[in-house]
Amino acid sequence: MAEYRAATPDQEAFRSAVLDAGLLIDSGVPGVYGRGVVFDDVYSAIDRRITAAAGDDDAERLRFPPLIPREQFESTGYLSSFPHLAGSVFGFDGTEAEALEQSERADRHEDWSGFQTMGDLVLTPAACYPVYPAVAARGPLPPGGLTVDAGAAYVYRNEPSGDPARMQMFHQRELVRIGEPEAVAGWRDTWRDRAVGLLKGLGLDADLEVATDPFFGRSGRMMAASQRQQELKFEVQVPIAGAEPTAVASFNYHQQHFAETFGIRLADGGIAHTSCLGFGLERITLAMFKEHGLDPATWPDRPVRELWPD
Amino acid sequence: MAEYRAATPDQEAFRSAVLDAGLLIDSGVPGVYGRGVVFDDVYSAIDRRITAAAGDDDAERLRFPPLIPREQFESTGYLSSFPHLAGSVFGFDGTEAEALEQSERADRHEDWSGFQTMGDLVLTPAACYPVYPAVAARGPLPPGGLTVDAGAAYVYRNEPSGDPARMQMFHQRELVRIGEPEAVAGWRDTWRDRAVGLLKGLGLDADLEVATDPFFGRSGRMMAASQRQQELKFEVQVPIAGAEPTAVASFNYHQQHFAETFGIRLADGGIAHTSCLGFGLERITLAMFKEHGLDPATWPDRPVRELWPD
Numbered sequence: 249m250a251e252y253r254a255a256t257p258d259q260e261a262f263r264s265a266v267l268d269a270g271l272l273i274d275s276g277v278p279g280v281y282g283r284g285v286v287f288d289d290v291y292s293a294i295d296r297r298i299t300a301a302a303g304d305d306d307a308e309r310l311r312f313p314p315l316i317p318r319e320q321f322e323s324t325g326y327l328s329s330f331p332h333l334a335g336s337v338f339g340f341d342g343t344e345a346e347a348l349e350q351s352e353r354a355d356r357h358e359d360w361s362g363f364q365t366m367g368d369l370v371l372t373p374a375a376c377y378p379v380y381p382a383v384a385a386r387g388p389l390p391p392g393g394l395t396v397d398a399g400a401a402y403v404y405r406n407e408p409s410g411d412p413a414r415m416q417m418f419h420q421r422e423l424v425r426i427g428e429p430e431a432v433a434g435w436r437d438t439w440r441d442r443a444v445g446l447l448k449g450l451g452l453d454a455d456l457e458v459a460t461d462p463f464f465g466r467s468g469r470m471m472a473a474s475q476r477q478q479e480l481k482f483e484v485q486v487p488i489a490g491a492e493p494t495a496v497a498s499f500n501y502h503q504q505h506f507a508e509t510f511g512i513r514l515a516d517g518g519i520a521h522t523s524c525l526g527f528g529l530e531r532i533t534l535a536m537f538k539e540h541g542l543d544p545a546t547w548p549d550r551p552v553r554e555l556w557p558d
Numbered sequence: 559m560a561e562y563r564a565a566t567p568d569q570e571a572f573r574s575a576v577l578d579a580g581l582l583i584d585s586g587v588p589g590v591y592g593r594g595v596v597f598d599d600v601y602s603a604i605d606r607r608i609t610a611a612a613g614d615d616d617a618e619r620l621r622f623p624p625l626i627p628r629e630q631f632e633s634t635g636y637l638s639s640f641p642h643l644a645g646s647v648f649g650f651d652g653t654e655a656e657a658l659e660q661s662e663r664a665d666r667h668e669d670w671s672g673f674q675t676m677g678d679l680v681l682t683p684a685a686c687y688p689v690y691p692a693v694a695a696r697g698p699l700p701p702g703g704l705t706v707d708a709g710a711a712y713v714y715r716n717e718p719s720g721d722p723a724r725m726q727m728f729h730q731r732e733l734v735r736i737g738e739p740e741a742v743a744g745w746r747d748t749w750r751d752r753a754v755g756l757l758k759g760l761g762l763d764a765d766l767e768v769a770t771d772p773f774f775g776r777s778g779r780m781m782a783a784s785q786r787q788q789e790l791k792f793e794v795q796v797p798i799a800g801a802e803p804t805a806v807a808s809f810n811y812h813q814q815h816f817a818e819t820f821g822i823r824l825a826d827g828g829i830a831h832t833s834c835l836g837f838g839l840e841r842i843t844l845a846m847f848k849e850h851g852l853d854p855a856t857w858p859d860r861p862v863r864e865l866w867p868d
Contacts (some may be wrong), residue, residue, distance in 0.1 A: 250649060250677070273620065273692045276627045277678045282692055283621040310583065311593040313727040314624050314712060317586045319667060327670070328661040331650045336674050337681065338648050339716040340641045341560060344775040351638040357629060360637070361676035364646050366669070367560070367716065368587045369726070371647065382583045382592055402624055402712065406649040406677065416679070417623040465654040 250332065252278060255410030262489035262538060263412040269542045278408040279416035281530075290544060291419075291533045294450070295400050298421050298527055301446050305435075307397035307423060312378035314402035314417075315369040320381055323509050326373055329463050329471065335371035335404045338364035371404035375422035376506075376524040383426055384510040391515045393427015395435070400529055413488045413531050420526035426512060429503075432521040436482075436499050439525050443484050443497050451548065452486045452496075452535050459483040459498065486535045496531045500524050560642065562588060565720030572799035572848060573722040579852045588718040589726035591840075600854060601729075601843045604760070605710050608731050608837055611756050615745075617707035617733060622688035624712035624727075625679040630691055633819050636683055639773050639781065645681035645714045648674035681714035685732035686816075686834040693736055694820040701825045703737015705745070710839055723798045723841050730836035736822060739813075742831040746792075746809050749835050753794050753807050761858065762796045762806075762845050769793040769808065796845045806841045810834050 255263060266272050273282030283291065315337060321327075327334060340350065340363055350363040372378065379396050383389075400419040408416060425435040440456060447454035459481045460472035475481055480501045485493035500523065506512070507520040514520050540547040565573060576582050583592030593601065625647060631637075637644060650660060650673055660673040682688065689706050693699075710729040718726060735745040750766060757764035769791045770782035785791055790811045795803035810833065816822070817830040824830050850857040 250651060273622075274695070275622075275688065276630065276691070280623060280625060280627070280679065282623075282688060285619040288619060288621050309595040309598060311598050312583075312585075313590060313592075315590060315714070315727050317590070320586065322664040322667055325661070325665070327650075327657075327664045331652075331657040331660060335647045335649050335677070335679075336671075337645045337714075338671075338674070338676070339560060339645050340637075342641075347637075347641040347774060350641060351635070354632040354637045355635070357632055359676070361646075361648075364648070364676065366648070366671035366674065367645070368718070369590065369645075378585065378592060381586070385584070404625070404647075408678070417625050464657060 250406045250408055253407065253409040253411070253414070256490045258491070259411040259413070259489040263410065265542060266412055266534070266537065271537060271542065272412065277416070278410055279414060281412070281415065286544060287533060290536055291529055294532050294536070295421055295529060297446065297450070299397075301442055302397060302423060305395045305397070305423065307395040309397045309399065310379065310382065311399050312372070312375070312382075312401055314372045314404065316372050316378050318366070318368050318370050321370045321373070321377070324377065324506070325509075329461065329468065330373065332464050333405045333407060333462070334373060335406055337367050337369045337371065339367045341365055372401065373403060373405075374524075375401035375403055375420035375526055376424045376522075379424045380506040380510040380512060380522065384512045388513040388515055388517065389427060389520060393425065393431055393514070393520065396424040396426070398422040398424060411490070413494045413534050415530055418531075419529040421529050422524060422526045424522065424524045426507070426520050426522045428514060429521045432523045433501070436501060436523045436525070440482060440499060443525065443527070447484055447486060447496065447532070450532070450536060452532075452539055454484050454486050454496075455493065457483050457485055459495065488531065488535050488538050494531055494535070495528070496535060497525065497527045560716045560718055563717065563719040563721070563724070566800045568800040569721040569723075573720065575852060576722055576844070576847065581847060581852065582722065587726070588720055589724060591722070591725065596854060597843060600846055601839055604842050604846070605731055605839060607756065607760070609707075611752055612707060612733060615705045615707070615733065617705040619707045619709065620689065620692065621709050622682070622685070622692075622711055624682045624714065626682050626688050628676075628678050628680050631680045631683070631687070634687065634816070635819075639771065639778065640683070642774050643715045643717060643772070644683060645716050647677050647679045647681065649677045651675055682711065683713060683715075684834075685711035685713055685730035685836055686734045686832075689734045690816040690820040690822060690832065694822045698823040698825055698827070699737060699830060703735065703741055703824070703830065706734040706736070708732040708734060721800070723804050723844050725840055728841075729839040731839050732834060732836045734832065734834045736817070736830050736832045738824060739831045742833045743811070746811060746833045746835070750792060750809060753835065753837070757794055757796060757806065757842070760842070760846060762842075762849055764794050764796050764806075765803065767793050767795055769805065798841065798845050798848050804841055804845070805838070806845060807835065807837045
């Protein structure tokens, strides 16, 4: 079992307020929530706002489920960097007698894990992962490459926390740029400004920071230092609950990593570069409730009210 | 590993056509697909059409992620009826040395399952499952009960198949009625007609049938017979690919099962009844392409064109 990270008092108070207001619905497992209608309305409005901001990108819309093939996942090296965050899907393939014993144990809430075996699927760790093999399968990129709008996709992180902004299952609103290095870097730079502007436009106190991924273990510290030094990851951070601001959007520049793994070629035969941008939709929604209050009917007219043109 | 069910020649031909047209995107694992923009447009239009048809229900909109707490799942008895279809989420909680060995095995596509342990979550087996504990937590129902619109929720079935209409991860567009037995039965009867009309209105050859769930094993055959005799399950079936029509919507009447499991009380203190209605959104979308052709621009003006009022 992954270690539970307790909430700070600020986070606990905000979590209670959000649950009491029916914005989120407690499932009983930390970081797994249902969403009430008011939360869902704000969430959807933010998603539409991002879609509008992406209008200039002429992105191709693709949608992927929250499970990806285990074999592809193995090829990405995710288990080397983030073994603690991954989730794999197990299932039953036994006899009737074993099924009976399994269900009897489950009825008593006893351990039935011994009847489960690993299957062909893992939980999607980041919304861009299924994009790369799908694009690679088409053959070489067109000149100028490609931008993919992967929509609001569920991703999983095995990190139970009492902070309502740190969910185990949440939506990344994802855009992916694949192409020549300069095109990819230029896209990322344009979006850094655009993302900060979009979030400030929602009345949020957004800051851009060079950031690192939560790599596992001692060797992970070196990977993080190298990532920071090369400025491969940026985050837009806003205050939600607690002293530390929370990342609500992140830009990752993968250089040739994914293109090499899955074989994405440029029009001229060279290896493509890739970069992705993910907005944490639940986090941005929570930040809105924290900043402007739990009842959207009382929110300021501008700029926030424009979210709901109807 | 669950047994692979091969496609019939008709299903295989339709699958190839749908992939070649870019409507679905092959992931490499049977029954797990990405969706292209044309598929997604039709899918979304059908989702809106169902939302419009549900307008009279005054349903409360709730949304839930594709994972539910294992403990709740254990309480439902799902593992007794459908052990072969369930998926459980495992994760890593080991040392740095173990993480290294796990990732080295994964790099070589060897077995790394021994490093994974069962966590607190399972894949959502049906879109109505998280609704019951959420409603139970509120206390007794208001008089007349409650209707919940659980939206288009991802659900998992461990049944790899070559039939493109039999997916492992797909969306159920779900409505749930909870209340007095007569109110629940009346709601189901109203929706049986409404659902058939809605699907016929899309130009599909829809038929209502008494149906059974795919219960596991020998004792499952008795459960299926009892379910059929009591007419607890109905399906709306349409032809997609192959000789047998495919269920694209199903009504399940659970009587007191879920209300008793999670403690959902009527206003007068009695145990509630529950019924759910799920539309298989990907299946309906596939049926549209099979019936009307792979290019929506060539679809007949009426009644299908009305799906896209813009």
